[in-house]
Amino acid sequence: MSIVSPTAGFPSTYSVVTFNAGAEIYAPGDKAGTFYQVEFGAVRVHRLLSDGRRQVIAFHLAGETFGFEADRTHSFFAEAITQTGLRAISRPANGEASPELLTLALRGMLRAHEHIMMIGRQTAVERISGFLVDMADRQGGIEYFDLPMSRLDIADYLGLTIETVSRVFAKLRSAGLIKLRSIRCVELKKLETLRSLCA
Amino acid sequence: MSIVSPTAGFPSTYSVVTFNAGAEIYAPGDKAGTFYQVEFGAVRVHRLLSDGRRQVIAFHLAGETFGFEADRTHSFFAEAITQTGLRAISRPANGEASPELLTLALRGMLRAHEHIMMIGRQTAVERISGFLVDMADRQGGIEYFDLPMSRLDIADYLGLTIETVSRVFAKLRSAGLIKLRSIRCVELKKLETLRSLCA
DNA sequence: CGCAAAATTGACTGTTATCAAACTTAGTGG
DNA sequence: CCACTAAGTTTGATAACAGTCAATTTTGCG
Secondary structure: OOOOOOOOOOOOOEEEEEEOOOOEEEOOOOEOOEEEEEEEOOEEEEEEOOOOOEEEEEEEOOOOEEOOOOOOEOOOEEEEOOOEEEEEEEOOOOOOOOHHHHHHHHHHHHHHHHHHHHHHHOOHHHHHHHHHHHHHHHOOOOOEEEOOOOHHHHHHHHOOOHHHHHHHHHHHHHOOOEEEOOOOEEEEOOHHHHHHOOO | OOOOOOOOOOOOOEEEEEEOOOOEEEOOOOEOOEEEEEEEOOEEEEEEOOOOOEEEEEEEOOOOEEOOOOOOEOOOEEEEOOOEEEEEEEOOOOOOOOHHHHHHHHHHHHHHHHHHHHHHHOOHHHHHHHHHHHHHHHOOOOOEEEOOOOHHHHHHHHOOOHHHHHHHHHHHHHOOOEEEOOOOEEEEOOHHHHHHOOO
């Protein structure tokens, strides 16, 4: 893998585990204390409200890390979206805090804050544009890529419905801003225009 | 102050500074690296979109800490809402990461995730109920308290408009769930019912 | 008391959700 | 290879929640 590991310097040992599409990585109440780096595939972290409404908190792509918790137990679900390989890195039990782990936690917090900006004050078109640009940026600024997640996953990440996501995709496509090479493969035809839509 | 300091154990020196209502604590682009504990008063952290829409990321009350950043510079505004006293604690420059700071960062991340749940998938009534219950819990589970922030601040925190906030307050009041002792002082008359509304 | 800012209330609008149906796609077995 | 199926996606018609615009009331402060 060409991505430089942000976990370089961790003294902990780690093992690699593969998960099938849809497989659960952890669930609310599970013991926390291990965190994960995505080697390949993609992960979805989410939680359900009592009546079944779902909010996806984050997607994690190859090279990214997740699974830190403030408490001893997890409060979200983590699932593999596609077949996914994870390095499990156990947090030192002695309470020692490495600067790397702190940096990862702070980056996670910044990411969460950007997410709040997106769903708190942006329209459906702005959210979808922002999501697509973010996906491209996180994969090195490529102009086309496969979305590992379904429209429902995207809707639950952006606080929209599946129908609205579909309609906005159609709108961006007919405006010539994106092209759907296939249902899951998006090409950003006018990246700068898309960026300007993110408000 | 009766609140146990979560920063106990930090070797750093600190100073205390007072800010008037509305005063800026930091702004986007300002050098980061210092974090703050609220001694008295309340703080609002927010960001503006290009067209003036505002999202409040967090409120911080007495005893709470904020100001950590992943980058060298801040990406949000922090302002005192009322007259506020802050202990400024400089992050050790040698890159050392104390377990306490990591814990604070992880708690901040959890708080951000709860916020995403709230604005991503909940209705106006659920958001306001959740907000009021959270405010009570953070002040030790008291049944009445003063809101330091305006309706506009609350609206921008919850991703609503000031009119919607006002209408939901009226609705909760006429349902007997809350009482407005004054415009800024809320009494939670039926805390458990309010909790059940948070979904 | 008088003024400006904040909050409330009302009428109406609009974006997004909901409900429903049709269409695609990928996978399975004849 | 081609139906057949089921899941996922798209599209359409309608509804609802929250937003916008506007006017009024309340509050806090000089």
